[in-house]
Amino acid sequence: MSSFRFKNRLGAELIAPDRTRFTLWAPSCERVFVEVEDLPPIAMRRHADGTFVAEAPCGAGARYLYRVRDNVTVPDPASRFQPDGVHGRSEILDPDFYDWKTPDWKGRPWEETIIYETHLGLEGNYEGMKARLQELADLGITTVQFMPVNSFSGHWNWGYDGVLVYAPTPAYGRPEALKDLIDHAHSLGLMVFLDVVYNHFGPDGNYLLEYAKGFFDPRYDTPWGDGIDFHNPIVADFFIDNALYWLMEYRFDGLRIDAAWAITDRQWFYKLRSRIHKTVEKGRHVHLILENENNDAGLLRDGYSGQWSEDWHHTLTVMLSGEDKGFFLPFHHETTGLLKRVLTEGLAWQGEFFPPRQKTRGSPSSDLPPTKFVTFLQNHDQIGNRPLGERLITLSDPDAFKAAYALLLLCPMTPMLFLGEEWGSKTPFYFFSDFHGAIGEKVRRGREEQFAEYCNLTDPDILATLPSPTDPKTFRISRPDRAERDTPEGQTWLARTKELLALRHSKITPHLKGAYSAGADILGEKAVIASWTLEDGSLLTIAVNLGTDTVSVPEPENIFYETSPKRASQTLPPGTLVAALGRAF
Numbered sequence: 001m002s003s004f005r006f007k008n009r010l011g012a013e014l015i016a017p018d019r020t021r022f023t024l025w026a027p028s029c030e031r032v033f034v035e036v037e038d039l040p041p042i043a044m045r046r047h048a049d050g051t052f053v054a055e056a057p058c059g060a061g062a063r064y065l066y067r068v069r070d071n072v073t074v075p076d077p078a079s080r081f082q083p084d085g086v087h088g089r090s091e092i093l094d095p096d097f098y099d100w101k102t103p104d105w106k107g108r109p110w111e112e113t114i115i116y117e118t119h120l121g122l123e124g125n126y127e128g129m130k131a132r133l134q135e136l137a138d139l140g141i142t143t144v145q146f147m148p149v150n151s152f153s154g155h156w157n158w159g160y161d162g163v164l165v166y167a168p169t170p171a172y173g174r175p176e177a178l179k180d181l182i183d184h185a186h187s188l189g190l191m192v193f194l195d196v197v198y199n200h201f202g203p204d205g206n207y208l209l210e211y212a213k214g215f216f217d218p219r220y221d222t223p224w225g226d227g228i229d230f231h232n233p234i235v236a237d238f239f240i241d242n243a244l245y246w247l248m249e250y251r252f253d254g255l256r257i258d259a260a261w262a263i264t265d266r267q268w269f270y271k272l273r274s275r276i277h278k279t280v281e282k283g284r285h286v287h288l289i290l291e292n293e294n295n296d297a298g299l300l301r302d303g304y305s306g307q308w309s310e311d312w313h314h315t316l317t318v319m320l321s322g323e324d325k326g327f328f329l330p331f332h333h334e335t336t337g338l339l340k341r342v343l344t345e346g347l348a349w350q351g352e353f354f355p356p357r358q359k360t361r362g363s364p365s366s367d368l369p370p371t372k373f374v375t376f377l378q379n380h381d382q383i384g385n386r387p388l389g390e391r392l393i394t395l396s397d398p399d400a401f402k403a404a405y406a407l408l409l410l411c412p413m414t415p416m417l418f419l420g421e422e423w424g425s426k427t428p429f430y431f432f433s434d435f436h437g438a439i440g441e442k443v444r445r446g447r448e449e450q451f452a453e454y455c456n457l458t459d460p461d462i463l464a465t466l467p468s469p470t471d472p473k474t475f476r477i478s479r480p481d482r483a484e485r486d487t488p489e490g491q492t493w494l495a496r497t498k499e500l501l502a503l504r505h506s507k508i509t510p511h512l513k514g515a516y517s518a519g520a521d522i523l524g525e526k527a528v529i530a531s532w533t534l535e536d537g538s539l540l541t542i543a544v545n546l547g548t549d550t551v552s553v554p555e556p557e558n559i560f561y562e563t564s565p566k567r568a569s570q571t572l573p574p575g576t577l578v579a580a581l582g583r584a585f
Contacts, residue, residue, distance in 0.1 A: 002103035005095035006248040008241055010051075011078030011166065012092045018059045020092055024052045024066055024076065025234055026211035033067040037089070041067065049234065050214075060094035066211075074207040078238075079167045081175050082151045086163050086205030095249050098179045105186040107253045107285030108142060110305050111371055111512035114409075114501060115193065115416035116141045117379055120149065121156055122419060122479045126177040130184050137188040139422060139494070140501025144185060145193040145256060147380060149178065153204035154434020156475040158380065159195065160258060161202030161433055165242050182251055191253035193289070194246055198239045199262035200224035203439050220264045230265035240272050244279055247286055254287035254305065261293040273303050289374060295347045295362030300372045306414050309373040311348035313382055315339050316404055319526050319546045321395035326454030327356050336522050343411065343530040344517040346373040370412040370532060371512055377401075377408055378418040380429065387451050387466050389428035389478070391421075399575025400546045402496070403563050406577045407544050409500040410561065412508065412515045412532045417497075420480030424493035427484070430467050432475040440470040503561055507581055511535040524551035527572060542579045545572040558582035 007013060010023045022034045027050025033041040036058050044052035044066075058064075063083070065073045075082060079090035116136055123129040129144075136144060148159030151167040159169075168175050185192045200222055201208070208215045215235055220227025230236050246252045260269070273288065280286050287305040290296075300307060310327075315338045317323050318331045331338060331348070338348045345366040354361035365372075376382075378392050393401050408415050420427060435443050447469055451457040467474040484490045511534035518539060520530035526547030532540045543553050555570045556578060564576040572578065 001096075002100040003096040003098060004100065004103075004249050004251060006241075006245045008078055008166070008245060009237060010241075011076055011080065012064065012090065014059065014092065014094055015055070016059075017094075018057060019055060020058050020062070021053065021055050022064070022066075022076075023078075024211075025050055025238075026052055026066070026068055028213045029068050029211045032211070034064055035067055035073065036062050036064040038062075050212075051234075058092065060092050060097065062092045063089035064092065065089050068211040072210055074210055075164065075205075077164065077166075077208060077212075079151075079164050081170070082164055082167045083170055083174075085170065086151050086153050090167070093175060098176050100179070100251070101183050102186040105251070106283055107287075108189075108191050109285055109513070110287055110414070112142050112509055113191070113287070113305075113371075113414050114140065114142045114504070115145050115374065115414070116143065116418075116422075117145045117147070117376075117416055118419045119147045119158070119380065119478075120172045121475070125171070126173040126181045130181045133181075133185050133188055133190060136422075137190055139498055140505060141190070141417070141422075143191040143193055143253070145254075145416070146195060148195045148197050148258070150197065151205075152202055152433075153439075154436075156472070157202075157433045158384070158431065160197050161204075161435075162197055163202045163205040165196070165198070165239070166245060179250060186251070191285075191287075192251075193254040193256055193287070194250075194252045195256045195258055196243065196246065197258045198242075199228065199259045203442065204435060217264070222262045224262075227262070227264050230263055230268045236265070236268050236271065239268075240275050243272060244276065247276065247280065253285065254289065256289040256291065256308075258291050259293075260290040260296075260299075266296075269299055269304070270302060277303070293357075293361070295349055295365070297347065297350075297363045297365040297368060300365070300368055306372050306374045308379075309342070309346065309375050309413070311338070311346075312342050312373065312375045312413070313377065313379075315342055315348060316377060316546075317382070317392060320392060320397070320400055320404060323395075325456050330355050336524075336526055336528060339526075340520045340522055340528050340530070343528065344520045346370065346413075366517075369515055370517065371414050371515065373413045374416055375408055375411070375413040376416040376418065377404060378421055379416065380418065383418070383429040384431045384478075385450070385454070387455060387457055387462075389430040389467075391426055391429065393421075393424055394426050397575055399563070403544050403546060403575050403577040405496070406500060406561065406563055406579070407542060409497070409504055410508065410577075410579050411530070411542055412512055412534075412540065415504075420484075422494060422497045423485040423490040425480040425484055427478070427480045429478045430474045431469045432471075432478060433469050434472075434475075435470050443469055500561070503579075507560060508534070508540060511538065515540075523553055523572065524549060527551045529553060538581055540579070540581050542577065543572055544577040545574060548574050550574065553578070556580040 044054040076090040080093040150162030151164040216226040217229035349362040518531040527545035529543040
């Protein structure tokens with residue numbers, strides 16, 4: 001039997017089939033009891049650092065909670081499973097129960113990464129996602145990335161409102177079903193990444209202030225409340241252990257760290273990277289991705305695999321749709337120059353003043369390989385945070401979008417597609433959460449404030465027509481319509497995706513390690529030509545025109561893909577792309 005277990009410092013750990021050790025950090029308490037169903041309360045022994053420990057004669061399947069005050073009981077913050085939700089009892093699990101079918105899986109090198117971001121609830125939970133994996137593997141996807149699975153309040157949620165970061169939500173199934181899903185993905189050659197949220201907790205079900213006020217530091221204000229005190233070693237290790245738990249016990253191949261800019265101790269990222277390097281088995285590929293508004297290139301030099309490139313997205317969105325509000329406004333200035341910079345250096349902002357934040361943003365990145373930047377035209381944030389949840393494909397000229405799509409999948413940066421994008425889905429994707437009462441109303445008001453800040457949308461009559469995030473229908477209508485996939489247009493998009501990914505796998509991926517920019521030039525408004533030297537010394541060159549005027553371009557040799565085969569020689573019409581491999585243009 002092949003099983004994997006990561007021994008957490010906190011939580012319930014089996015020390016024998018019928019005996020469990022419980023550990024809780026509760027520095028705000030003088031007394032704590034663990035209450036296991038069918039057993040009398042057990043007083044826990046307090047250590048000097050505020051940690052409470054006790055053992056009980058119980059095994060896997062037993063449910064428990066902690067009594068931190070006479071009238072207050074709480075679930076385990078390191079619970080491995082919450083069968084009855086975030087307010088219920090925690091369940092003791094035996095990690096050795098699952099027998100892995102692919103125990104020797106080592107993952108894949110970063111250069112082979114082609115990410116497909118998805119939401120497990122919209123995929124039909126663990127079982128529905130499992131049924132989809134072969135389809136994605138056949139398409140050419142190498143990596144499936146799940147939006148957060150940590151336990152959240154209610155039955156549907158994006159996952160970023162989680163409160164129990166060790167416990168996979170019961171909304172998608174039991175933990176063993178998640179392991180089976182990952183196991184099956186590995187059998188198909190697919191890596192699986194997980195989006196983790198370490199910068200804040202959701203508004204419902206977070207009991208930490210009841211027994212561990214030191215978990216937070218009011219000096220660090222975030223959009224979600226007081227910042228988490230990453231300078232406290234116990235708090236820092238709580239999240240480092242969580243990362244290792246997902247990587248070692250669940251065998252995820254990588255983690256995407258949400259809103260890394262909101263984690264207050266930059267040194268924590270180095271500690272995390274070091275612990276993972278020391279813990280993961282030799283020869284296994286494990287990848288760490290940052291969502292980092294700070295454009296911190298230093299972390300990418302220190303071993304982080306990649307960063308979500310919002311600069312790429314915002315530049316192309318402005319070119320394709322004319323978006324001019326909120327964070328997109330700065331990208332209206334010299335947009336073509338920004339695209340040139342993104343293609344050659346990865347980041348558009350490298351220390352310059354960034355008006356939306358009223359401060360400088362970023363650091364120099366030109367020395368980094370292009371694979372360090374995860375690029376996308378659509379993702380959960382950039383679609384779901386629009387008032388009407390429109391996908392970029394519906395806001396763009398069709399030919400220009402096709403050219404941008406080819407640029408995404410053929411340039412040496414690390415591409416990512418979002419749920420349904422492979423068939424050109426036009427189904428809106430909304431923000432949704434199963435909150436009610438005062439919290440639900442607060443979420444609704446928060447969305448309206450966000451729309452006012454980033455979209456200049458304040459008209460109460462229009463706001464009243466938008467789908468409510470707490471309406472069950474909003475969740476249901478965010479599921480991509482599979483009927484679109486079966487239409488002639490959907491099948492054409494699928495064929496396009498498969499062709500582009502096949503070209504990437506055969507011509508680009510084998511030579512990506514060590515690739516670097518060979519420069520770029522502006523051909524005209526919204527038109528750029530860029531080249532990269534690959535590991536084998538060949539030159540990949542892509543010319544793209546997202547504008548409305550035909551531009552001149554030296555006729556390339558060794559073309560392997562173009563969106564308009566009938567174009568005239570030495571021209572690049574509006575909404576077209578040409579890719580060549582060999583000599584420079």
